[in-house]
Amino acid sequence: MAWFDFMQEAIAIDLGTANTLIIHNDKVVVDEPSIVAKNIRTGEIVAIGTKAQQMHGKTHKEIETLRPLKDGVIAWNLANDIGLKAGVRYEKTIINGDWDSGKKDPFENSYRNILPSLTVAKEFSQTESLKLSYNNRISRPGIKHVNPSILRTNNFSITEGNPNLFPASTHQVEMGYNNFGKKYQGSYSLYAKKSIDIIESYTRIDTTGISINKFENIGSSTTYGFSYFGSLRFDKLNIRSGFNLYQYTGSGDIDGKEISLTSNLLYSYNFGGTYDLGKKWKIEGWGFFRSPSQTIQGTSTSFSMMSFGIKKDFKNKRGSLGMHIVEPFNKYKVFTTDVSGINFTLHSERNLTFRSIGISFKYTFGKLNF
Numbered sequence: 001m002a003w004f005d006f007m008q009e010a011i012a013i014d015l016g017t018a019n020t021l022i023i024h025n026d027k028v029v030v031d032e033p034s035i036v037a038k039n040i041r042t043g044e045i046v047a048i049g050t051k052a053q054q055m056h057g058k059t060h061k062e063i064e065t066l067r068p069l070k071d072g073v074i075a076w077n078l079a080n081d082i083g084l085k086a087g088v089r090y091e092k093t094i095i096n097g098d099w100d101s102g103k104k105d106p107f108e109n110s111y112r113n114i115l116p117s118l119t120v121a122k123e124f125s126q127t128e129s130l131k132l133s134y135n136n137r138i139s140r141p142g143i144k145h146v147n148p149s150i151l152r153t154n155n156f157s158i159t160e161g162n163p164n165l166f167p168a169s170t171h172q173v174e175m176g177y178n179n180f181g182k183k184y185q186g187s188y189s190l191y192a193k194k195s196i197d198i199i200e201s202y203t204r205i206d207t208t209g210i211s212i213n214k215f216e217n218i219g220s221s222t223t224y225g226f227s228y229f230g231s232l233r234f235d236k237l238n239i240r241s242g243f244n245l246y247q248y249t250g251s252g253d254i255d256g257k258e259i260s261l262t263s264n265l266l267y268s269y270n271f272g273g274t275y276d277l278g279k280k281w282k283i284e285g286w287g288f289f290r291s292p293s294q295t296i297q298g299t300s301t302s303f304s305m306m307s308f309g310i311k312k313d314f315k316n317k318r319g320s321l322g323m324h325i326v327e328p329f330n331k332y333k334v335f336t337t338d339v340s341g342i343n344f345t346l347h348s349e350r351n352l353t354f355r356s357i358g359i360s361f362k363y364t365f366g367k368l369n370f
Contacts, residue, residue: 033052037065040063080122089117094108095163116136139168169195187230236276239273280312282312284308305326307324319364321360330355335350
């Protein structure tokens with residue numbers, strides 16, 4: 001109980017590269033330099049903060065001063081080119097809103113989160129490394145999720161936000177390998193994610209047959225996956241590609257009923273490239289495809305997009321003129337959704353015009369000095 005009582009008070013911790021601050025009830029209670037003094041022979045920490053700062057540059061040859069904080073995390077260099085980074089972030093979010101008409105009560109919601117991270121990395125060379133990491137991240141609800149106004153998309157469907165939503169919290173463990181050479185660059189990653197309080201739109205059918213979609217903290221999900229991104233560089237050609245393979249398992253309690261499912265293998269991939277035609281002309285292409293998204297209630301449509309373009313750079317290297325086309329082979333996109341509930345199965349389709357043609361112009365005025 002003492003821990004939770006403590007967290008109810010206004011406290012902030014700033015782990016800065018120069019100074020570490022602790023603020024309690026709008027008062028600074030700790031303000032010390034982020035520096036330590038260590039005995040090289042024994043490894044003992046002999047001073048921290050202001051005392052260590054006073055020893056900087058004036059110490060015995062067996063004493064060294066270190067700044068363990070870098071970019072907001074604590075970093076150590078261990079033996080055999082192994083590095084360790086650890087960090088923690090405290091966040092408080094406040095959401096509130098009011099109605100101009102005054103016909104409904106105002107709403108307010110707030111939450112606090114402590115988000116740790118830890119990374120162990122092994123460098124084989126300046127271009128090759130292996131890392132194992134853990135981090136805790138949150139996905140806050142956006143405006144469309146918390147806005148309680150009713151959105152009527154058509155005569156048979158309405159969407160309503162939920163101002164009482166909490167953020168989804170995700171714990172992720174990842175092992176990644178990176179190789180960045182002059183010709184080939186590649187990143188490989190195996191990961192596992194556990195999310196709680198995931199935010200999804202849940203559909204119910206009222207007595208008149210209208211589907212009511214409301215955002216809720218549905219439950220939890222577990223995802224296992226493998227991802228890759230790589231590129232190849234030649235004299236005039238640059239090729240890029242990537243993919244992500246994963247499986248989703250979700251569970252929750254909706255309207256007093258336990259729901260769980262395990263998806264098939266889900267995936268997404270992308271590819272692209274640029275070719276130098278010479279005389280300042282370049283052509284490029286890009287494509288993306290994603291399998292149907294899995295939710296605890298069903299699936300939403302797969303998605304793909306493709307674009308091609310051509311660009312002419314000016315001789316003075318200060319600007320360019322280009323043209324591109326999106327979806328040259330498909331004028332329309334069909335968005336489908338398949339969900340099921342206690343007493344219904346819903347299938348919907350939307351057709352949207354997606355093809356577009358654009359012209360771009362870029363020019364740099366003035367002079368930059370570095």
